Amino acid sequence: CASLFNSRLLDGIHLTITAGPTREAIDPVRYISNHSSGKMGYALASAAADAGARVSLISGPTNLACPERVKRIDVVSASDMHDAAMAEMGQCQVFIACAAVADYRPANCAEQKIKKTDDSMRIELVRNPDIVSAVASHPQRPFTVGFAAETQDLLRYAKDKLERKNLDMIVANDVANTSIGFNANDNAVTVLWPTGNQTIAQMGKRQLAAQLITLIAQRFLSAEN
Numbered sequence: 001c002a003s004l005f006n007s008r009l010l011d012g013i014h015l016t017i018t019a020g021p022t023r024e025a026i027d028p029v030r031y032i033s034n035h036s037s038g039k040m041g042y043a044l045a046s047a048a049a050d051a052g053a054r055v056s057l058i059s060g061p062t063n064l065a066c067p068e069r070v071k072r073i074d075v076v077s078a079s080d081m082h083d084a085a086m087a088e089m090g091q092c093q094v095f096i097a098c099a100a101v102a103d104y105r106p107a108n109c110a111e112q113k114i115k116k117t118d119d120s121m122r123i124e125l126v127r128n129p130d131i132v133s134a135v136a137s138h139p140q141r142p143f144t145v146g147f148a149a150e151t152q153d154l155l156r157y158a159k160d161k162l163e164r165k166n167l168d169m170i171v172a173n174d175v176a177n178t179s180i181g182f183n184a185n186d187n188a189v190t191v192l193w194p195t196g197n198q199t200i201a202q203m204g205k206r207q208l209a210a211q212l213i214t215l216i217a218q219r220f221l222s223a224e225n
Ligand code: CTP
Pocket: 018, 078, 097, 098, 099, 100, 101, 102, 103, 128, 129, 130, 131, 132, 133, 145, 146, 147, 148, 149, 150, 161
C-alpha cells in the first residue's frame, strides 16, 4: 500500500504476528484443524512491513507465499506456535494474534496409524495454551492485539476477550457471514480498545490490513508517549 509505505509509521518497530490455522496430530497421518487460510495475518504482515516494521510472522500451515521483507517462522501445532511466540516476545514491541489456534489437541498422538475397529471411536482432547493471553500477561508484555472470531453476540464476546485476555486492542470478526472472515477474500471488522472502538466496512483483506495496521500503529504510538 503506497500511503502506508510513505508513512513509515512503524519504522524500526519489531512486530510479531501469528497467522493461519494450527494442526493437532491424532496419529502420524491425521490431524484436527480449522478453515483459516492465513490471508488476514499475511496481509497484516505485509502492511506492517510496508509501514517500516521489522516483522516476524509465526505461521501455521498455509498455501501462502511469505510477504517480502517478512521473516516467517513455520509451526504446525498450537504448542509449537506458543513456543515460537514466547521466543519472539523478548524482542517485539507489538504482538498481533491473528492465528486460528486450535483450542484443544488430542491428549495422545498415536505412534502408528490408528486402525478402524469399532463402529464409533472417541478421541480425548485437552486444552491448548492460550498464546495471546500468555504474551499479554508477561511482565515485559508488548502492545498486544487479539482477534475475536464469533458466529453470534460478536461485540459482547469481543469485549469480554479484550478484558479477560488483558489485550490493548481486539479486532472483532463476524465469521457467521461467509462473505467475510475465515476463508474469504473480504473482511469487515469492529476494533475495540478499553476506551473506544472503530468499525471498518467490508473491503479486501489487503486494504483492510493497511487500515488495521494504521489504527494499531496510532494506538501503539500514543500508548508509548
Ligand atoms: N488465541 C491464542 N491462543 C489460543 C486461542 C486463541 O492466542 N489457544 C488467540 C487468537 O489468535 C485470537 C484470540 O485469542 O487473537 C481469540 O481467539 P478466539 O478463538 O476467538 O477465542 P478463545 O479464547 O479461543 O475463545 P472461544 O474459541 O471459546 O470463543
